[in-house]
Amino acid sequence: EVQLVETGGGLIQPGGSLRLSCAASGFAISNHHMTWVRQAPGKGLEWVSVTESGGRTYDADSVKGRFTISRDNSKNAVFLQMNSVRAEDTAVYYCARGDPWVLGHWGQGTLVTVSS
């Protein structure tokens, strides 16, 4: 069974850093593009970043230069390093698997709250 479990969310002050993790099971992430999507409270979905199976990464303009997506195929995990966070980064962050680009499997999400 495909499972994605996000961890690492929490309360963080503006300007701080946080690292989110997405542990995958039931499949090998090395064969898939992996994506982060976020959802601010009461708002819609926003694509954040993708790490393609071949290693290329792409980011939304809103996080470019501040967030970095990475993967560790040996640990079957994907990460999102969040630096210089802002209040508008407050959201539930979801990890999703691409098949190859269709987001067919999602984790349950982890909440990041940016506040002083």
Add this chain to the structure above:
Amino acid sequence: DIQMTQSPSTLSASVGDRVTITCRASQNINNWLAWFQQKPGKAPKLLIYQASTLEAGVPSRFSGSASGTEFTLTISSLQPDDFATYYCQQYDSYVWTFGQGTKVEVK
């Protein structure tokens, strides 16, 4: 970036109704469009991809169609489990973008 304009933002309907949600892309996306259903506190669930292909396990009352840059999600006979928020998403080119969402509520 490709903009996805989804309408309506809210839709009031009754069980058994035929429901239609529309999404318009700002440019050609080659039918690389998906539809998701989301319920409060839950992750989105894939319903349809490539504009009209039904994801495995999704009831056949859901269907998708395309005409140029306009895309439609139809629920042929609304069921109690279908009250939720629906999103379209283009995956033609990065940056991937979602529509604003359509909340289907009880009339």
